[in-house]
Amino acid sequence: MAYIDYYKILGLSKSASQSDIKKAYRKMARKYHPDVNPNDSTAEQKFKEVNEAHEVLGNVENRKKYDEYGADWKHADDIKKARQQQQEQQRQYSSQGGFTGADFGGGDFSDFFESMFGGRTSGGSRSSTTFKGQDYNAEVQLDLKEVYTTQKQTLTVNGKNIRITIPAGVENGQVIKIKGHGGAGINGGPKGDLYITFAIKNSTRFRRVKSDLYSDVSIDVVTAVLGGDITVSTFDGKVKLSVKPGTQTDSKIKLKGKGFPKYKKEGQFGDLYITYKVKVPTQLSEKEKELFEALKNIKDHEH
Amino acid sequence: MSTKQLIAITPICTSYNVEVSFVATLKELGLIALTRQKEEFYIHIDEVPTVEKMIRMHRDLNINPEGIDVIFNLLERVDTMQSEMTALKNRLRLYEDDL
Numbered sequence: 405m406a407y408i409d410y411y412k413i414l415g416l417s418k419s420a421s422q423s424d425i426k427k428a429y430r431k432m433a434r435k436y437h438p439d440v441n442p443n444d445s446t447a448e449q450k451f452k453e454v455n456e457a458h459e460v461l462g463n464v465e466n467r468k469k470y471d472e473y474g475a476d477w478k479h480a481d482d483i484k485k486a487r488q489q490q491q492e493q494q495r496q497y498s499s500q501g502g503f504t505g506a507d508f509g510g511g512d513f514s515d516f517f518e519s520m521f522g523g524r525t526s527g528g529s530r531s532s533t534t535f536k537g538q539d540y541n542a543e544v545q546l547d548l549k550e551v552y553t554t555q556k557q558t559l560t561v562n563g564k565n566i567r568i569t570i571p572a573g574v575e576n577g578q579v580i581k582i583k584g585h586g587g588a589g590i591n592g593g594p595k596g597d598l599y600i601t602f603a604i605k606n607s608t609r610f611r612r613v614k615s616d617l618y619s620d621v622s623i624d625v626v627t628a629v630l631g632g633d634i635t636v637s638t639f640d641g642k643v644k645l646s647v648k649p650g651t652q653t654d655s656k657i658k659l660k661g662k663g664f665p666k667y668k669k670e671g672q673f674g675d676l677y678i679t680y681k682v683k684v685p686t687q688l689s690e691k692e693k694e695l696f697e698a699l700k701n702i703k704d705h706e707h
Numbered sequence: 708m709s710t711k712q713l714i715a716i717t718p719i720c721t722s723y724n725v726e727v728s729f730v731a732t733l734k735e736l737g738l739i740a741l742t743r744q745k746e747e748f749y750i751h752i753d754e755v756p757t758v759e760k761m762i763r764m765h766r767d768l769n770i771n772p773e774g775i776d777v778i779f780n781l782l783e784r785v786d787t788m789q790s791e792m793t794a795l796k797n798r799l800r801l802y803e804d805d806l
Contacts, residue, residue, distance in 0.1 A: 434768050439760050440778060442786075577793035594752060611801045614794075618801060 410457035429458040537596035538587035548606040573667035576604040615674025617663045628682040638662045653682035713749035732772040
């Protein structure tokens with residue numbers, strides 16, 4: 405547990421007036437409020453800090469106590485004194501109905517704050533109860549191979565097991581909303597939602613763009629020149645391909661329907677694009693070298 | 708629309724300590740849809756989180772309904788851009804992954 409400089413958080417000096425504090429708090433709240441910074445945990449953290457600073461400095465009594473004991477909070481006697489005062493204050497506050505902190509999750513206050521001021525005090529501008537439960541965010545890491553098929557998975561979110569179905573073809577970075585699996589509602593309000601972000605790692609040799617797959621296939625010079633049959637890997641098996649005579653390096657072919665499953669379109673697949681890479685041999689046998697020499701002679705005579 | 712999925716505006720406003728007229732202005736600006744039954748206005752349950760967000764912006768940040776309109780439009784654009792960015796990042800990986 406560390407001492408928190410609430411003045412620094414609000415960018416103020418110790419001599420700031422109550423109206424300066426209010427102004428600074430308002431300005432920072434507008435900047436970091438979670439409603440204007442969706443899915444930004446840094447802003448949310450900052451907002452909590454700003455809120456806490458305002459809870460302390462925005463209240464004349466709290467500020468006085470903080471100024472007096474704050475920096476020396478390790479002194480047991482002082483803390484004891486502070487606690488006694490706080491208990492008094494708690495009693496006064498209890499009749500007003502408290503700040504719930506439910507909008508943006510519990511544990512809004514730092515250990516430092518809790519030790520000095522006890523639990524949550526009321527005051528500030530957010531003083532009423534909320535209706536809907538808190539939304540939860542979770543990240544699920546999967547391999548590309550796993551999202552080739554639809555699968556069921558059990559997630560543990562805040563100690564609760566939730567069975568979800570992950571449709572085949574889900575995208576990296578995609579967010580899905582699971583209604584009603586967030587925090588409990590307040591005053592009988594609806595539950596919050598669970599937002600799951602998928603982080604998909606690709607350990608395969610295929611590159612993926614939505615439902616299309618891309619892969620490079622090496623072919624030797626002879627096959628490229630004369631054509632021939634080769635076997636290539638697709639995502640779920642091998643297929644035989646006929647290479648056309650005179651195939652150039654970097655030429656592409658499309659294997660229709662051999663790509664990745666289309667998201668939420670059962671039985672539909674994207675395409676697989678194969679790029680041929682012609683490999684020029686570097687270690688030739690004597691015989692091969694002779695044949696290439698012979699080829700060269702023919703070419704020379706043609707010109 | 709089943710009435711089970713409609714929530715009366717008055718208790719929401721009481722719970723958040725805002726004037727009903729504030730919610731009415733949100734409706735006038737086309738930010739939310741309300742259904743009128745007898746003397747009471749109702750909101751669909753799916754729209755409750757949105758209206759709550761608007762109320763919080765108004766209450767916590769002193770933003771008026773016109774300002775909320777602007778913020779919601781901008782947030783929508785941020786959202787679109789974020790999805791575009793994710794799609795572009797995924798596409799970029801095509802060129803970054805060396806086989």
